Amino acid sequence: MSIVMSMRRSRLELHADILETIQGGINKPTRIMYNRGIDWTSLTQLLQSLMDQGFVDVSFHDEANKKGRKIYSVTEKGAVFLSNFNKARDLMWSKVSSALVNV
Numbered sequence: 001m002s003i004v005m006s007m008r009r010s011r012l013e014l015h016a017d018i019l020e021t022i023q024g025g026i027n028k029p030t031r032i033m034y035n036r037g038i039d040w041t042s043l044t045q046l047l048q049s050l051m052d053q054g055f056v057d058v059s060f061h062d063e064a065n066k067k068g069r070k071i072y073s074v075t076e077k078g079a080v081f082l083s084n085f086n087k088a089r090d091l092m093w094s095k096v097s098s099a100l101v102n103v
Contacts, residue, residue, distance in 0.1 A: 019082045023074045
């Protein structure tokens with residue numbers, strides 16, 4: 001029996017997806033957008049939210065003038081959030097998987 005899920009991602013999942021992408025080395029906004037399938041407007045709002053919460057830092061190629069390409073990096077707080085989110089997701093899916101096996 002195959003289960004196909006085509007649910008929309010929650011805002012929490014989108015935050016985790018973006019953090020995971022940045023942590024994986026994709027740190028430029030356009031690349032994050034294409035990697036995670038998020039439109040530009042949503043991405044900029046999500047990145048701003050992550051920065052406001054202290055999960056992501058931004059730097060610029062020309063740091064002195066705050067110009068040039070933006071480069072994003074995951075903060076320690078963001079890494080802790082991502083780790084805890086992944087643990088919770090793994091726990092949830094292991095319970096769902098075992099319930100499906102017992103059906």
